Amino acid sequence: MVASPSLSVRDAxxxxxxxxxxxxxxxxxxxGRTTCLLGRSGVGKTxxxxxxxxxxxxxxxxQPTAYMAQRDLLLPWLDILDNVLLGYRxxxxxxxxxxxxxxxxxxxxEVGLGDRAGDRPETLSAGMRQxxxxxxxxxxxxxxxxxDEPFAHLDAVTRLELQDLATRLLAGRTVVLVTHDPLEALRxxxxxxxxxxxxxxxxxxxxxxxxxxxxxxxxxLLGLQGxxxxxxxxxx
Amino acid sequence: MRPLITVVGLLLAWEALTWATGVPVYILxxxxxxxxxxVERFDLLIEQAAWTAAEMVLGLALGLVLGAMLAVVxxxxxxxxxxxxxxxxxSQAIPVIAIAPLLVLWLGYGMASKVAMAALVIFFPVVSxxxxxxxxxxxxxxxxxxxxxxxxxxxxxxxRFPAALPAFASGARIAAAVAPIGAVIGEWVGASAGLxxxxxxxxxxxxxxxxxxxxxLLCLLGLALYHATDWAARxxxxxxxxxxx
Numbered sequence: 001m002v003a004s005p006s007l008s009v010r011d012a013x014x015x016x017x018x019x020x021x022x023x024x025x026x027x028x029x030x031x032g033r034t035t036c037l038l039g040r041s042g043v044g045k046t047x048x049x050x051x052x053x054x055x056x057x058x059x060x061x062x063q064p065t066a067y068m069a070q071r072d073l074l075l076p077w078l079d080i081l082d083n084v085l086l087g088y089r090x091x092x093x094x095x096x097x098x099x100x101x102x103x104x105x106x107x108x109x110e111v112g113l114g115d116r117a118g119d120r121p122e123t124l125s126a127g128m129r130q131x132x133x134x135x136x137x138x139x140x141x142x143x144x145x146x147x148d149e150p151f152a153h154l155d156a157v158t159r160l161e162l163q164d165l166a167t168r169l170l171a172g173r174t175v176v177l178v179t180h181d182p183l184e185a186l187r188x189x190x191x192x193x194x195x196x197x198x199x200x201x202x203x204x205x206x207x208x209x210x211x212x213x214x215x216x217x218x219x220x221l222l223g224l225q226g227x228x229x230x231x232x233x234x235x236x
Numbered sequence: 237m238r239p240l241i242t243v244v245g246l247l248l249a250w251e252a253l254t255w256a257t258g259v260p261v262y263i264l265x266x267x268x269x270x271x272x273x274x275v276e277r278f279d280l281l282i283e284q285a286a287w288t289a290a291e292m293v294l295g296l297a298l299g300l301v302l303g304a305m306l307a308v309v310x311x312x313x314x315x316x317x318x319x320x321x322x323x324x325x326x327s328q329a330i331p332v333i334a335i336a337p338l339l340v341l342w343l344g345y346g347m348a349s350k351v352a353m354a355a356l357v358i359f360f361p362v363v364s365x366x367x368x369x370x371x372x373x374x375x376x377x378x379x380x381x382x383x384x385x386x387x388x389x390x391x392x393x394x395x396r397f398p399a400a401l402p403a404f405a406s407g408a409r410i411a412a413a414v415a416p417i418g419a420v421i422g423e424w425v426g427a428s429a430g431l432x433x434x435x436x437x438x439x440x441x442x443x444x445x446x447x448x449x450x451x452x453l454l455c456l457l458g459l460a461l462y463h464a465t466d467w468a469a470r471x472x473x474x475x476x477x478x479x480x481x
Contacts, residue, residue, distance in 0.1 A: 050379070053379075053383050054382075054383070055379050055382060055383065065383060066383065067379070067380060067383040069376055069379070069380065071376055073374075073376045073377055073380050075377065075395075075398070075399075076475035076476075077398045077401070077473075077475060086380075086381075086384065087384035087385075089390075089394060090381055090384050090385070090386035090387075090390045090391075090394055090395075091384065091385055091386070091387075091390070092387070092390055120474075120475060121475075122475055140384065
């Protein structure tokens, strides 16, 4: 894959309703790496992600991005394969759709759903549905991927498995993942930044040692987790 | 099974009541006389029932198609919505029964005025159900489609319309329940065929058992129309049906 470009935010002002979520925001997401944004509920993580995705008024999307939300957002009237190909269906380019179909099948196999391509979403478990959503996100094949607490609704073990899977499949892309789970941020992020305050400020980059996905039982990681929790609790 | 026992019990009570009170047959015929009328005049009844069934089905189809088209236009265009939606709402303040004689005047005593009547009765529930469904698309789906660069047309046809199908199915069920009312009102005001027409004719001639027999068939037609629509609605939104049904 061609190296994914970095994502730069310059003097951004993010407004949600009447509330200023952030003003004068300037920082960079390094290209081809995963940056995890950690913050408590309501700090404005989702607003920032929506702003980056070009979904908020006044936010120009800087480059093509794929977006993965908390909920799987699978369309119940399409089977799993067509859900994975949703972007191509919506853009209405028949040739591109046809060309993308084999890749969609490969991705489904990689997330362990190779034999469920023709099934409807309601027949899948929550973990399987989120894996299908991951395949859909990757099928878009965009250099930048934005993820909004994508594993928040899963049980602890499924969450760990999906973190491993996503880290492997997202390698090489510029990923911004927001989460309120310090361990998730430390396992998946090349870089972790804490968001705090209102309007929020972005903390300095924390770069845990070792390659991603990191071992959740590593004492260094657990020590960092304790520090992050303390930082989050003391945040205004 | 239970509804059947209830119906049989009520019929027996009705039969007993007419024998006990000696009420004249032209006021309240016992079920046995209605059954006799059903059998003896079966050819006439079936012929009229086929006519009324055609009115109901055509009226339902016309109302569903026109209502769905208008709802999609409202969802797609703010201009149309601003100009035409108030008119549609105001039109609902006019009692449909009051328009029935006008429809017969304009469209004649034949089938057209009844089809128009049935379509008119169901038009508003259909527009309102589908338009509501089109407005209440899951915002998550809209966001997702936007990040995938969906055109407004693709957004409407591939996301909002299928997402509104469950609401449309509810509207269609209501429509199937009220479409027979429109058709029968049309027949009462002025017609030359149909079960409603047969009822007014036979009541005027004191053939009350025949009128009741027509009523039984009307009831069966209404039930058949509702269940056929319900079946089709389930096929339309299979993801909404509970598993194993």
